Amino acid sequence: MAIEVRDVNKSFGKTPVLRDISVDIASGSLTALLGPSGGGKSTLLRVIAGLERPDTGTVHINDVDATVLTPQRRNVGFVFQHYAAFKHMTVFRNVAFGLEVRRRNKADIRKRVMELLELVHLDQFADRYPAQLSGGQRQRMALARALAPEPQVLLLDEPFGALDAQVRKELRTWLRRLHDEVHVTTVFVTHDQEEALDVSDSIVVLADGVVQQVGTPHDIYENPANPFVMSFLGPVTHLDGRLVRPHDVALSRTPGGTEATVTRVVSLGFEVRIEARAGDREVWAQLTRAGARDLDVKTGDTVYFSPSAEARTLAAA
Numbered sequence: 001m002a003i004e005v006r007d008v009n010k011s012f013g014k015t016p017v018l019r020d021i022s023v024d025i026a027s028g029s030l031t032a033l034l035g036p037s038g039g040g041k042s043t044l045l046r047v048i049a050g051l052e053r054p055d056t057g058t059v060h061i062n063d064v065d066a067t068v069l070t071p072q073r074r075n076v077g078f079v080f081q082h083y084a085a086f087k088h089m090t091v092f093r094n095v096a097f098g099l100e101v102r103r104r105n106k107a108d109i110r111k112r113v114m115e116l117l118e119l120v121h122l123d124q125f126a127d128r129y130p131a132q133l134s135g136g137q138r139q140r141m142a143l144a145r146a147l148a149p150e151p152q153v154l155l156l157d158e159p160f161g162a163l164d165a166q167v168r169k170e171l172r173t174w175l176r177r178l179h180d181e182v183h184v185t186t187v188f189v190t191h192d193q194e195e196a197l198d199v200s201d202s203i204v205v206l207a208d209g210v211v212q213q214v215g216t217p218h219d220i221y222e223n224p225a226n227p228f229v230m231s232f233l234g235p236v237t238h239l240d241g242r243l244v245r246p247h248d249v250a251l252s253r254t255p256g257g258t259e260a261t262v263t264r265v266v267s268l269g270f271e272v273r274i275e276a277r278a279g280d281r282e283v284w285a286q287l288t289r290a291g292a293r294d295l296d297v298k299t300g301d302t303v304y305f306s307p308s309a310e311a312r313t314l315a316a317a
């Protein structure tokens with residue numbers, strides 16, 4: 001394991017923010033810390049980085065007890081949402097900075113920085129200043145700078161959080177590719193479930209300072225540990241006291257399951273959303289276009305909702 005967090009508790013004043021957190025992060029993996037705002041993700045990342053000291057518990061990095069080591073002695077690289085670049089230095093110098101303070105020789109620094117700039121596709125921009133870069137390019141520069149001293153672990157706190165949706169999507173694909181090239185153990189904080197599902201090898205779901213579940217994106221989506229995880233990872237609908245994914249709902253005109261009156265039929269390209277009312281509850285299903293065509297439901301029709309044969313369901317809390 002690259003990172004082992006054991007029984008970590010942390011409070012700010014009287015408010016517990018991390019409660020009995022134990023997490024293992026595998027060497028070379030790309031792991032997402034995913035959860036709602038205020039759940040403790042950044043605090044856990046900062047505890048791993050050494051920017052916060054836990055009240056109790058330990059952090060091991062590559063088998064070394066790092067619990068009381070300073071951030072500098074942990075050999076970790078960070079990137080934050082609002083990256084503080086050195087404005088008066090070129091892109092080249094920004095990336096070189098961490099190597100210059102370590103007094104490496106000039107030719108080695110030049111070689112390493114140019115390799116990194118190529119890796120993040122900024123080799124054409126080496127002589128620019130940060131103000132002459134787009135937000136996405138600045139975050140790529142930040143990643144190159146964090147990688148320069150060859151950290152054992154890379155920690156990213158919502159690195160694309162301040163960028164618009166399109167650039168965010170591009171950068172997350174790019175992060176995945178970068179990770180496949182450099183294989184440095186990487187932990188990134190996100191509140192965006194799609195981002196976590198899209199890029200990570202492993203997801204740690206954190207809410208109210210408690211680890212709700214750890215697993216691969218597939219495990220967590222398919223076998224959520226509790227109603228919170230199921231709802232946070234994707235859409236759900238309630239059928240007879242159980243949570244079901246709307247694409248796992250079977251609709252029928254033959255009585256059986258939950259009787260409902262269709263209130264709206266919405267075409268979403270490949271899929272069709274059927275919204276309906278069952279007593280005092282809204283229920284909904286997501287069908288393929290072909291499935292919806294076969295059933296031919298219209299507003300006002302009576303239909304019967306039930307989980308499809310292969311559906312995973314959970315008792316609603």
Ligand SMILES: Nc1ncnc2c1ncn2[C@@H]1O[C@H](COP(=O)(O)OP(=O)(O)OP(=O)(O)O)[C@@H](O)[C@H]1O
Nearest residue numbers: 012013017035036037038039040041042043044191
């Ligand atoms: N230095 C601090 N002093 C006091 N309270 C803090 C401090 N840092 C964080 N908190 C509180 O701890 C809780 C968890 O914060 P944290 O930033 O870890 O959550 P998060 O899951 O990263 O949320 P977000 O996505 O909004 O950053 C919040 O209620 C926050 O207000």
